[in-house]
Amino acid sequence: MSKGGLAATAITLALIAAPVSAQQRKPPYYASIAASEARMRTGPGRNYPVNWVYVRADLPIRVIDIYRDWRKVESADGTSGWMQVGLLSDRRTGIVQGGITELRESADAGARVAWRVAPGVVGRIIGCARGWCRIDIKGRGGYIEQARLWGVAPDEDVD
Incomplete structure (x- = not known):
């Protein structure tokens, strides 16, 4: 060969x-x-x-x-x-659960809303810490409350 x-x-x-x-x-x-x-x-x-x-x-x-x-x-x-x-x-991916969810520009409930996603939307998890996950959905990123995603445990940190 x-x-x-x-x-x-x-x-x-x-x-x-x-x-x-x-x-x-x-x-x-x-x-x-x-x-x-x-x-x-x-x-x-x-x-x-x-x-x-x-x-x-x-x-x-x-x-x-x-x-x-x-x-x-x-x-x-x-x-x-x-x-x-x-x-x-x-x-690692996550699926949005519950109602329409806001993705924020930073991992803070008071941060500016980057955009909104509907239940059932799937995104790639970039990382999770302190109750927030950074996700990418078809090239658009943002932070979502970890509790709104299925695909990551509630207290799990993801690198």
Whole structure:
């Protein structure tokens, strides 16, 4: 095999192994759906029936159990089932819950409102501390009260 072929093989193996190694934490923990289509199954194997199909990448999920390369996950609405680890990402995301929520320019309830988001909007979590999270929603950033997001624990700091 040529040097280029070996390098390509090494890169491919690293990319395949990255999601698996990244998902070896002790549950429960938050992650997100990496695939644009992800099947949730009733058990940890392809022989189990599909009970839900997610067609929206970046949705936050909570990993609640591990069995080999399968993760038992729970979504924001409480639906639970099993997904293959390769369908998941360590990328932290959150889904806005409750009513229309204000994103602020800084992590302060008195800060200027940058814009408003509706329930169900998903954003990438940049970081969380002291009850506020900085999120990015399609290139627009702001700070949101941590309690308004599902995908991060109430007292969790995210770097």
